[in-house]
Amino acid sequence: MRSIASRMSVMSGEGALSVFARAKELESQGRSVIHLELGEPDFHPGPSVVESVAKALAEGKDRYCAVAGVPALREEIAVYLQRTRNLSVSAGNIVIAPGCKAALFFAMMSLLEPGDEVLYPDPGFPGYPSITLGLGAIPVPFELSCCNHFQPDLSEIAAKITRRTRMLLTNSPGNPTGTVYTDAVQRGLAKLAVKHDLWVLSDEIYARIRYAGEYISMLSYPGMEERTLIIDGFSKSFAMTGWRLGYTVAPPDVVTALMMMAVNTYTCVNEFIQYAAIDALRDREGATPHMVAEFARRREQFIHDLNEVPGFHCEVPAGAFYAWVDIRGTGVSAEEVCRILLEDAGVAAIPGAAFGPSGKHFVRFSFVSSVSNLREAAARIMKVSTAWQGSLAAR
Ligand SMILES: Cc1ncc(COP(=O)(O)O)c(C=O)c1O
CATH class of the missing domain: 3.90.1150.10 (Aspartate Aminotransferase, domain 1)
Structure with a gap:
């Protein structure tokens, strides 16, 4: 039937x-x-970004291109993350995707088995439990409560970790609460991830939209390099929602898996958009x-x-x-x-x-x-x- x-x-x-x-x-x-x-x-986006698209098209940059993304964009993202987040990642750790949502989906599809448990913030971005369920995994919410100023509660999360917990999803600054996780909370989350050998999917799409202080990525904490994936993109920080451009920063074996996802789905992201994104990252117009x-x-x-x-x-x-x-x-x-x-x-x-x-x-x-x-x-x-x-x- x-x-x-x-x-x-x-x-x-x-x-x-x-x-x-x-x-x-x-x-x-x-x-x-x-x-x-x-x-x-x-x-x-500013006029220079729009001009870059036209220039890239005029130069014939409208072909199939590299599966993980054009090398010049991956390199520029590495420079950008160093400048804005004090992170040292190499271009080889970056995979370009058609939007953050797609990046999230492919990362989760690459890492989760049916029956795995995924810890995620509640309230949070609706895609987290939806994608988890779609993959046959089990969403396990941790509460962002007003009593705790919408910060994750480390003891609640620790109590919810089981043998089947595979992934911890974080989102700072967060949608919908606007909370920026404190250093102490992030350090505690990182310790739990190391102790229980979890993947951490750090959705940093709002990293540039903060009203005070330096941004600390989940990737910065001890023991996080081999287990953390950063999801970020151009929709919010560069007001490029309709351009559909995001990326994942991941350990080498995950990069290989994400490229396999790309080959089997979108092949590559629009070449001319990737070239214009380089200009957006440099942000000469502020x-x-x-x-x-x-x-x-x-x-x-x-x-x-x-x-x-x-x-x-x-x-x-x-x-x-x-x-x-x-x-x-x-x-x-x-x-x-x-x-x-x-x-x-x-x-x-x-x-x-x-x-x-x-x-x-x-x-x-x-x-x-x-x-x-x-x-x-x-x-x-x-x-x-x-x-x-x-x-x-x-x-
Ligand atoms: C927390 C969060 N993650 C991911 C996304 C998806 O972003 P994109 O437009 O790049 O697919 C959004 C969009 O609202 C969001 O709020």
Whole structure:
């Protein structure tokens, strides 16, 4: 009988996309919507990056190319990681992929056997448990709790490690909480990984979007070189979401496996895009620091405004561009808050359960809109908050 493979029924989609679809529907009816649902910077790469694509195409760089990525890009990524993360990795440890999501998928497919357990942050990027389940492995969440300022709890993680634990997934700065893991937490996670001989998949896609301090990669800690894979890319730090470009930094045997994945799936990533990415990494126009400075301004304004809304509580995120708002004080569910915000106020945000069960009482707003739009969004939210203030008064 013809049927869809059972693995497809255990995988899941992303909450942001369904909110986006409804927001678009409202807009097509003439309603004004402020889009704070997608994790997509409202910036574009600088003119020199765009010119590089045109130049690469004019030079005929539109062929099949090296499976692991063009050598010049792999070398530039090594230089970039040294400059921005103080890491010494060689170009031979880097494999280019069509986006971070693909890099994550291929890394997990290369390393996991059915029945293996994967520790991952909850709330976290929805792809982590979905890909794990799709591969027949078992997702084991560790909670990022507000009591712990959304830092991983080392004792909880230690207690959840079993004989079958194969991989620890980390994401700092994290989606959706914006948490930057402390040095002590990362050191503790590294010790656990060494003690139990785990793979560590460190999703560092937001590494450049931080508001203070130096970035410390999971790869920097003792014993991590042979077990750590860094996933990073161009979607967030260089506002290149639609370019679909990411990469994995991995030990040599994993590089061989990832190349086998590439040969059997995408063959290679667009050659002209890879050449333009070299220009993005050099960032001669200062596009990344400029964007992060603008996110910092928005963060200051928007988190302050959100904390004025009755029933809302939001910690100031140390990285990424998300406001993760505890809505327990409203007395209504996160789904209901988001429904009121979208339908009555024209503000699109995502109920936190889209990021895992621990997100149940939260709402995620992306501050990917101008300060004036964010001020307008906050004013609209304040106006409709009367909807739940009634239920608060009745309690
Ligand atoms: C934590 C995290 N990892 C990975 C991705 C996927 O990134 P890409 O657009 O490069 O596939 C995202 C995108 O939202 C993300 O938030």
